[in-house]
Amino acid sequence: MVHSGPDSSPPYYDPPMVTIADVARAAGVSPSTVSYVLSGKRSISETTRRRVHHSIRVLGYQPNAGARALASSRTNVVALVVPLRSDLNVPVVMEFVTATATAARTYDHDVLLLTADEGAAGLHRVVASSLADAIIVMDVEAAEPRVPVLRELGTPAVLIGVPDDPHGLTCVDLDFTAAGSDCVHHLADLGHRDIALIGPSPAVYRRGTSYAGRFLSGFRRTAATRGVEAATMACVPTYDGLRECLDDLLAGHRPATGLVVHNEAILGPLLSELARRQLSVPEDVSVLAVCPPDVAQAQAVPLSSVDIPAVELGRLAVELAMRLLDGPAEPEVRLLPPRLTARGSTGPVVA
Amino acid sequence: MVHSGPDSSPPYYDPPMVTIADVARAAGVSPSTVSYVLSGKRSISETTRRRVHHSIRVLGYQPNAGARALASSRTNVVALVVPLRSDLNVPVVMEFVTATATAARTYDHDVLLLTADEGAAGLHRVVASSLADAIIVMDVEAAEPRVPVLRELGTPAVLIGVPDDPHGLTCVDLDFTAAGSDCVHHLADLGHRDIALIGPSPAVYRRGTSYAGRFLSGFRRTAATRGVEAATMACVPTYDGLRECLDDLLAGHRPATGLVVHNEAILGPLLSELARRQLSVPEDVSVLAVCPPDVAQAQAVPLSSVDIPAVELGRLAVELAMRLLDGPAEPEVRLLPPRLTARGSTGPVVA
DNA sequence: CGGCATCGTGTTAGCGCTAACGTCAGAACC
DNA sequence: GGTTCTGACGTTAGCGCTAACACGATGCCG
Numbered sequence: 153m154v155h156s157g158p159d160s161s162p163p164y165y166d167p168p169m170v171t172i173a174d175v176a177r178a179a180g181v182s183p184s185t186v187s188y189v190l191s192g193k194r195s196i197s198e199t200t201r202r203r204v205h206h207s208i209r210v211l212g213y214q215p216n217a218g219a220r221a222l223a224s225s226r227t228n229v230v231a232l233v234v235p236l237r238s239d240l241n242v243p244v245v246m247e248f249v250t251a252t253a254t255a256a257r258t259y260d261h262d263v264l265l266l267t268a269d270e271g272a273a274g275l276h277r278v279v280a281s282s283l284a285d286a287i288i289v290m291d292v293e294a295a296e297p298r299v300p301v302l303r304e305l306g307t308p309a310v311l312i313g314v315p316d317d318p319h320g321l322t323c324v325d326l327d328f329t330a331a332g333s334d335c336v337h338h339l340a341d342l343g344h345r346d347i348a349l350i351g352p353s354p355a356v357y358r359r360g361t362s363y364a365g366r367f368l369s370g371f372r373r374t375a376a377t378r379g380v381e382a383a384t385m386a387c388v389p390t391y392d393g394l395r396e397c398l399d400d401l402l403a404g405h406r407p408a409t410g411l412v413v414h415n416e417a418i419l420g421p422l423l424s425e426l427a428r429r430q431l432s433v434p435e436d437v438s439v440l441a442v443c444p445p446d447v448a449q450a451q452a453v454p455l456s457s458v459d460i461p462a463v464e465l466g467r468l469a470v471e472l473a474m475r476l477l478d479g480p481a482e483p484e485v486r487l488l489p490p491r492l493t494a495r496g497s498t499g500p501v502v503a
Numbered sequence: 504m505v506h507s508g509p510d511s512s513p514p515y516y517d518p519p520m521v522t523i524a525d526v527a528r529a530a531g532v533s534p535s536t537v538s539y540v541l542s543g544k545r546s547i548s549e550t551t552r553r554r555v556h557h558s559i560r561v562l563g564y565q566p567n568a569g570a571r572a573l574a575s576s577r578t579n580v581v582a583l584v585v586p587l588r589s590d591l592n593v594p595v596v597m598e599f600v601t602a603t604a605t606a607a608r609t610y611d612h613d614v615l616l617l618t619a620d621e622g623a624a625g626l627h628r629v630v631a632s633s634l635a636d637a638i639i640v641m642d643v644e645a646a647e648p649r650v651p652v653l654r655e656l657g658t659p660a661v662l663i664g665v666p667d668d669p670h671g672l673t674c675v676d677l678d679f680t681a682a683g684s685d686c687v688h689h690l691a692d693l694g695h696r697d698i699a700l701i702g703p704s705p706a707v708y709r710r711g712t713s714y715a716g717r718f719l720s721g722f723r724r725t726a727a728t729r730g731v732e733a734a735t736m737a738c739v740p741t742y743d744g745l746r747e748c749l750d751d752l753l754a755g756h757r758p759a760t761g762l763v764v765h766n767e768a769i770l771g772p773l774l775s776e777l778a779r780r781q782l783s784v785p786e787d788v789s790v791l792a793v794c795p796p797d798v799a800q801a802q803a804v805p806l807s808s809v810d811i812p813a814v815e816l817g818r819l820a821v822e823l824a825m826r827l828l829d830g831p832a833e834p835e836v837r838l839l840p841p842r843l844t845a846r847g848s849t850g851p852v853v854a
Numbered sequence: 855c856g857g858c859a860t861c862g863t864g865t866t867a868g869c870g871c872t873a874a875c876g877t878c879a880g881a882a883c884c
Numbered sequence: 885g886g887t888t889c890t891g892a893c894g895t896t897a898g899c900g901c902t903a904a905c906a907c908g909a910t911g912c913c914g
Contacts, residue, residue: 170631171900182864187902194903197862214631218578219900221569222869232616236601238797243593249600250587253618262634265583265614267604280521280565282870283613391803417801420771424803428778446589450768452742452775522870533894538872545873548892570870573899633900 170213178207190215221282230256230473231284233266233274233298235291240356241416244444244462245290248312251466252288259474261285272301279307286473288312292323294360308476310469313362320483322476324468327487328363331458332370334492335412335440338456340378343501344410344438347375347382348401350422352415354386367414367442383408389417394425402429402437409501410438416447423452434499441497448495456498458490521564529558541566572633581607581824582635584617584625584649586642591707592767595795595813596641599663602817603639610825612636623652630658637824639663643674645711659827661820664713671834673827675819678838679714682809683721685843686763686791689807691729694852695761695789698726698733699752701773703766705737718765718793734759740768745776753780753788760852761789767798774803785850792848799846807849809841 176183188194189204221227253263266274278284292313302309311323339347349371356364375382387397401408431437433453441457448457475481527534539545540555572578604614617625629635643664653660662674690698700722707715726733738748752759782788784804792808799808826832
């Protein structure tokens with residue numbers, strides 16, 4: 153039992169910092185040897201390696217991050233810029249964040265969290281103060297203002313999403329154009345001649361969020377190819393907005409028989425509202441969602457969907473960032489192919 | 504235009520690191536003076552201060568985080584441990600995370616993101632390697648295994664949620680006991696004699712997540728006081744689970760007329776299912792939710808609810824962490840009083 | 855058997871910053 | 885006119901680590 157003074161409960165107990173010198177002494181080697189054992193940057197005999205590792209374990213040594221960063225100009229931290237908006241898909245964002253953090257750990261890196269409201273200045277701050285080695289940016293807009301800053305900073309960076317001009321930058325995303333296209337094909341194959349896209353909130357389109365536009369264009373192009381009548385609407389994430397949407401889409405003289413929903417927040421309300429209107433899925437109307445699989449499963453009717461592979465994207469973003477750190481790699485735009493899973497909310501048109 | 508060599512696009516451009524010495528030279532003072540201007544730890548004449556600030560701005564100086572941490576043993580980083588579980592309230596978690604990051608910035612701190620799967624070892628790692636000055640832990644269980652580690656580490660820590668034995672630790676949370684109580688009072692005041700609590704997934708109870716239990720006990724105790732018949736069930740977040748739940752609650756010879764829903768994920772499905780059963784809200788059944796206000800608003804029927812003040816909690820957690828850093832402060836358990844907002848999904852019992 | 859890789863290890867100069875210690879001028883006091 | 889005090893600043897010793905340099909001991913070749 154440790155007794156540290158007259159008062160038995162000191163407010164904060166000073167941590168007994170273990171340094172590399174302590175380890176070196178315990179193992180009977182020089183500090184640099186310990187360092188080299190840890191970094192593997194030069195050959196070490198099996199016996200000393202074992203002795204060093206043993207001492208490290210016994211003493212509970214953890215290299216001081218600041219000192220290491222100072223000496224090596226490597227922080228082993230990647231910065232992750234998350235959006236603050238509530239008009240986008242929160243569960244997807246969260247999945248992505250945790251996937252990034254988890255993936256970073258497998259590369260012995262940590263994640264520093266930045267919010268988008270710091271804007272380009274935040275990127276500059278983090279780089280200039282050497283808080284991180286690489287940056288991952290989510291929620292990229294078409295005319296992304298942070299892109300020129302990233303290019304100029306010259307820091308390894310990975311964007312989630314593809315800006316209009318990705319020149320020189322590494323990007324990852326779902327291939328939303330293909331996703332839009334696949335959705336149309338799926339419904340057209342089932343015989344639907346009148347379909348509709350219920351997209352994200354108008355605000356998302358307005359600020360030119362890249363994925364929304366790409367999905368839309370894939371959707372429209374393929375609709376034209378397949379000779380399918382395709383309505384498209386943005387939908388504000390409220391119940392009233394949704395009602396109007398449906399009034400428009402289902403009340404014309406050629407009502408839509410297939411709905412593609414690229415707006416996770418309104419999936420639940422949509423199904424409720426369809427039920428209220430006595431429209432059954434998929435008999436009266438087919439519903440195809442764009443969302444993570446677990447969300448699709450959890451609905452009243454398990455939904456056919458195109459997965460948003462947030463976890464995979466997070467892992468990939470980290471992987472590419474690490475590659476950039478290892479040595480200059482060609483910038484690339486990596487689009488994951490969409491995967492459509494039928495779950496019973498889409499079916500053939502009933503004549 | 505900068506031209507840096509024969510090849511016009513070098514993969515990565517070396518950042519021209521500006522040091523405190525550069526600033527000092529430009530301002531005609533010593534490095535320490537610049538440091539003191541920045542920290543305010545000793546008096547500086549107005550003229551010098553201005554000259555220094557000017558040079559800082561002109562050169563775009565940002566102190567090197569590693570060097571600063573090494574010299575001062577202060578990182579200006581708080582670690583935030585987020586849960587990885589998908590069985591809890593994702594939007595609330597995300598709100599909390601962003602609120603924490605934003606609040607930390609107002610104190611000139613950054614946030615390092617840890618995932619709960621690193622467990623106690625992660626806490627040790629972060630502290631031992633001096634990656635952060637303080638730790639904020641979310642999703643605290645009743646018998647929280649990380650609590651003893653935190654106590655022993657002696658690092659300033661704030662828990663979101665209250666473990667069984669919070670002795671010596673600072674905790675913040677919504678007062679879930681009071682929230683459970685308030686819900687019963689609200690329904691009882693409206694004349695309901697038979698109410699039910701639909702709680703989180705059984706997994707949440709099983710692992711003893713503190714808030715679930717506290718809400719439940721507040722609910723039960725007050726139900727007893729008010730002489731209200733109160734059923735309680737955990738509900739798995741699937742549509743089928745929900746159906747069973749409702750079968751039990753609404754089919755007895757004394758069916759519940761008021762539902763308290765402490766499970767954000769099933770709010771949507773619940774309303775759909777009630778509609779399917781031709782039960783209208785609040786005429787046939789009152790629904791009272793525990794969730795953030797925006798979620799309550801976005802439902803088919805705007806829901807009366809007890810707010811989960813994620814943003815406020817995040818801010819508060821950071822604030823308390825900063826207080827702990829400033830100097831040893833008394834550990835405290837801070838419970839925010841619940842706020843119940845009636846939105847029309849709860850009404851008097853129709854006889 | 856001398857030279858020359860190669861391997862395993864020690865020694866040490868910083869990395870950029872902070873904070874403890876000095877210094878020095880002028881005000882204030884008796 | 886000493887003495888003390890109090891701003892306002894300069895000088896410098898580390899913080900813990902990495903990586904460049906150095907060095908002895910083998911082994912192998914001619």
